[in-house]
Amino acid sequence: MSVQSVVRCDSYDPDLMREAVRRHFAALNIGRYIKPGINVLIKPNLVAARKPQTAATTRLEVVRAIAECLRSMGVEHIVLADSPGGLYTAQALDTVYAVTGMRALQDVLELNRGTGYRQRGHFNIIDPVCEADLIVNVAKLKTHSMTRLSAGVKNLFGCVPGLQKPELHYTYPEAGAFAQMLVDLSQIVKPQITVLDAVECMEGDGPTGGTMRRLGLLLASDNMYAQDDFAARLIGMDPGDVIMLRKARAQRLYDLEDVTYVGDEPVYADPPFRLPHAVTVDVAGFLPGWLQKPARFAMDRLLKPLPRLDRDKCVGCGKCAESCPPGIITIREHKAIFVAKGCISCFCCQEMCPAHAISVRRRLRR
Ligand code: SF4
Ligand code: SF4
Structure with a gap:
């Protein structure tokens, strides 16, 4: 059984964000994960050094609200970590934190500047992911030139350090094999909660070259596959066209019959989101x-x-x-x-x- 929590948010107003996250955490009973001395990782989508208004990255207001809610529950150690595209160096991370606005969060969490990683299964995974007791995956809803959809599952590709990501593209050049690799990776990282920033999304040539499209939703679930399926339907995409979701369903990683929906009525994009040109020059x-x-x-x-x-x-x-x-x-x-x-x-x-x-x-x- 999984829970899909839905909250409508017209903007990234800090009070709205705090209230939305409070409702999500109550719906998902996040208190069950909180223990004294726990290490929490927040894994946003920081694909590249892009300004917040481009809708390429998770908005800092969402991350702040999550960190503040965790702090109010007694969590002291919260780390934000991601491995953006390109080099995984302290300098590159600092540039991404500065441009995306994440630098402003240093009063509520620690920004990872380490570049270590270790092996988990047949992947190398960045250290903060391996060291976390609780992983809050904070993805951005976007269309994607290669995988069609970028949400919770695709966000975890950023757990692979730096230029090892292109190496995985090279190892798995065929779309089906790449999608299976993403599902395998997500089964290793296994975030307990996935929050999806769908207030301002990206349509068209995502994950970085598309345009902003407002949906006005903050979503959260304890099953990222079911939530990705739900998110695909919200933007007018057939989840059956998203190979990684087909793979996840075939592995019984989610079952829509087992999802309990709580919160607000969802919003469906009308017209549907524009797909990337790589998917269809239409x-x-x-x-x-x-x-x-x-x-x-x-x-x-x-x-x-x-x-x-x-x-x-x-x-x-x-x-x-x-x-x-x-x-x-x-x-x-x-x-x-x-x-x-x-x-x-x-x-x-x-x-x-x-x-x-x-x-x-x-x-x-x-
Ligand atoms: S195509 Fe883009 S990324 Fe490549 S060199 Fe030109 S500006 Fe830089
Ligand atoms: S699309 Fe082609 S040219 Fe561009 S990064 Fe991939 S392999 Fe290289």
Whole structure:
């Protein structure tokens, strides 16, 4: 049996956030996890150094409300940790904390600046995750160029240190294998609670290149798979199209019959969230409704999505090359150069590009 708690929040007003988190914690009976001397980890989505209003990262107001509620329950040791895209160094972490606003939270929690990790199963996992007694996964609701949905399960990819993430993309280039890897990872990290920041979400070319879309919800659950399924439906996405959810359901990690919904009436996005271009360059959208699904199915199999560079926007920073799993991007004369051969369509390059210089084109598969 799992609980899905739903609270409507029109904004990130601190009082609204505190009240929403208080209701979630009561609904999920979080007190059962709190013991003297407990180490709590808050794992936000800090995918990259992006400002809060871009909707790419978890908002600091959500994290603050969670930390304050935990403190009011007697928790003294709370650490915030994530491994964003790119290098996992103290300097890179500091930049991300500064740009995302997390630096302002140092009065209520500790910001991790360590870069150690250890092996858990066949993954390397950052130290604060391994050391925590209670993990509160605080994800952001977004569409995603590779996995279609980014919420609770996808957020845990940030438990893998730095450039080992592109290595996993390279090891699991096929979408099904990558999705299974994410489910395996989430079974190792096993957060007790997942809070989903769906007040301001991202649609389109997520996880970093899309646009903000307001849904006005803060969600929380003790089953992140069921909550991801619920969140997909809220934004008009068929959970059956999200491979990691299909895998989780096949492994009986959730059953919608076993979910108890508490709190407010949910809000459903109307119209549905725009999907990333990598998922569908949506020519099918111009066809009659009954033809759209088979047309999209055929396009997905015939056409391979590839990154396309806008040279005018490229500032030559090299972040795409640093994160490209097969290493097919080079920087010459302050511009990125892509070799199409060998591209595994993971879109780490698009995710890391601070200049939004990378879009998606489709080419016939060979
Ligand atoms: S070019 Fe971009 S999409 Fe292709 S493998 Fe490299 S990072 Fe992934
Ligand atoms: S494409 Fe983007 S990430 Fe790559 S070098 Fe240009 S600006 Fe930097």
